[in-house]
Amino acid sequence: MHKYSVAVAGATGYAGGEALRILAAHPYCDVTCVAGHTSVGHVMGEFAPHIPQYASLEVQDTTPDVLSGHDVVILALPHGASGKIASELHDVKVVVDLGADHRLEHKNDWDAFYGGDFYDHWTYGMPELVLGDRRKTSREKSDADYRFQRENLHGATHIAGPGCNVTATTLALQPAIAAGLVEKNVTAALAVGYSGAGKSLGKVNLLAAQALGSAQAYSVGGRHRHIPEIKQNFAHAAGLTDDNGLSAHYETSQIKLGFTPVLVPMSRGIMATVSAPLSHKALEMSDAKIREIYLDVYAQQDFMILLPEGVLPATADVIGSNAAHIQVVVDRNAGLLYGFCAIDNLNRGTAGQAIQSLNIALGLPEDAGLTKIGVAP
Numbered sequence: 001m002h003k004y005s006v007a008v009a010g011a012t013g014y015a016g017g018e019a020l021r022i023l024a025a026h027p028y029c030d031v032t033c034v035a036g037h038t039s040v041g042h043v044m045g046e047f048a049p050h051i052p053q054y055a056s057l058e059v060q061d062t063t064p065d066v067l068s069g070h071d072v073v074i075l076a077l078p079h080g081a082s083g084k085i086a087s088e089l090h091d092v093k094v095v096v097d098l099g100a101d102h103r104l105e106h107k108n109d110w111d112a113f114y115g116g117d118f119y120d121h122w123t124y125g126m127p128e129l130v131l132g133d134r135r136k137t138s139r140e141k142s143d144a145d146y147r148f149q150r151e152n153l154h155g156a157t158h159i160a161g162p163g164c165n166v167t168a169t170t171l172a173l174q175p176a177i178a179a180g181l182v183e184k185n186v187t188a189a190l191a192v193g194y195s196g197a198g199k200s201l202g203k204v205n206l207l208a209a210q211a212l213g214s215a216q217a218y219s220v221g222g223r224h225r226h227i228p229e230i231k232q233n234f235a236h237a238a239g240l241t242d243d244n245g246l247s248a249h250y251e252t253s254q255i256k257l258g259f260t261p262v263l264v265p266m267s268r269g270i271m272a273t274v275s276a277p278l279s280h281k282a283l284e285m286s287d288a289k290i291r292e293i294y295l296d297v298y299a300q301q302d303f304m305i306l307l308p309e310g311v312l313p314a315t316a317d318v319i320g321s322n323a324a325h326i327q328v329v330v331d332r333n334a335g336l337l338y339g340f341c342a343i344d345n346l347n348r349g350t351a352g353q354a355i356q357s358l359n360i361a362l363g364l365p366e367d368a369g370l371t372k373i374g375v376a377p
């Protein structure tokens with residue numbers, strides 16, 4: 001069987017490590033190169049003893065020469081580090097960037113939330129992102145009317161992996177946005193595990209004495225860098241794109257978003273609670289009809305698990321899997337629709353979703369190397 005050779009840069013980090021873990025069981029891929037930064041010259045067994053297959057691979061320097069020539073390159077580098085190196089790669093079939101460098105459609109969004117050089121956006125690696133169709137908004141949608149980002153991933157050569165908080169927030173509410181069930185005034189609160197910050201001690205305080213037994217909000221008040229990306233996704237779901245298929249800049253977006261992540265003492269996982277006021281259309285619908293719309297949107301999406309009525313998503317059920325567990329709840333008294341979504345930030349939120357997108361790009365079975373079976377409790 002033909003196997004694609006894969007180089008993983010940032011292999012010694014959390015996101016790159018999860019990519020390696022998934023690739024170790026991938027029937028069509030073979031990791032032939034790992035690259036890092038401070039760990040060059042060491043072997044993977046020192047950083048990822050849970051992946052014995054790759055224990056003897058030596059960590060190379062992260063240069064275009066080292067990475068070029070492999071069929072696939074996965075970049076799991078800090079934000080801002082992948083743009084330049086990606087532009088210098090050659091003889092590569094597909095490049096997948098797990099960082100933010102190629103996610104945003106607008107330079108001014110990048111400048112406002114990241115800074116440094118801006119690189120043009122790549123094909124967005126979220127196969128289940130709903131693409132609203134403006135021509136269809138005037139009448140009732142049926143499941144056949146929903147289009148998904150998957151269609152743009154076939155044959156893609158450059159894929160931008162979404163942010164993990166972005167993934168959970170988008171998947172929780174996009175059916176309601178796409179079907180016009182809510183006003184475009186969204187509030188998201190997320191419980192987030194520590195591995196989302198990467199292994200670097202600089203980003204958040206990872207001291208167990210301060211992390212364990214404590215929950216702590218961060219990047220509040222409209223400052224979190226995932227805000228423009230989420231607005232971008234909801235604009236696509238709502239069909240609010242221009243003639244070039246692009247969303248509006250985050251400041252002029254019709255989508256309003258309050259976004260509050262809270263670090264909680266768990267290693268992996270994101271539990272997103274995303275709400276918005278019910279639209280007039282939804283106020284006239286039964287709860288059962290609203291649930292049916294969620295069922296319709298995700299009916300053909302194997303990794304999207306709409307839980308039985310009354311069962312709420314829990315991070316423990318998705319750890320180690322590429323599944324997103326979703327629930328929709330209507331609060332008539334408050335006039336709000338709630339979308340809930342639990343994911344594993346490193347798997348569905350990063351490496352799993354990226355490899356699913358890669359599979360589609362290469363024409364492989366979409367679920368190759370992936371599982372929707374979690375580790376619980």
Ligand SMILES: NC(=O)C1=CN([C@@H]2O[C@H](COP(=O)(O)OP(=O)(O)OC[C@H]3O[C@@H](n4cnc5c(N)ncnc54)[C@H](OP(=O)(O)O)[C@@H]3O)[C@@H](O)[C@H]2O)C=CC1
Pocket residue numbers: 009010011012013014015016035036037038039040062076077078079081098099100162163164195196197198199200345346349350
């Ligand atoms: N953690 C998560 O849940 C998610 C992460 N991501 C994205 O994935 C990317 C990696 O994040 P994460 O794994 O968490 O981070 P980590 O800090 O855990 O790992 C960073 C990796 O990048 C390498 N590295 C650091 N600086 C450089 C550099 N200047 N040049 C080349 N390599 C470098 C490190 O190598 P070494 O160890 O050898 O120094 C390490 O392998 C980021 O862009 C992040 O936003 C996306 C979604 C979720």
Ligand SMILES: CC(=O)N[C@@H](CCC(=O)OP(=O)(O)O)C(=O)O
Pocket residue numbers: 098099100162163164165166192193194195196197198203204261263
């Ligand atoms: C705990 C923590 O700090 N989590 C990170 C999420 C990392 C991620 O999804 O995304 P990027 O690829 O955009 O870094 C955060 O909230 O910024």
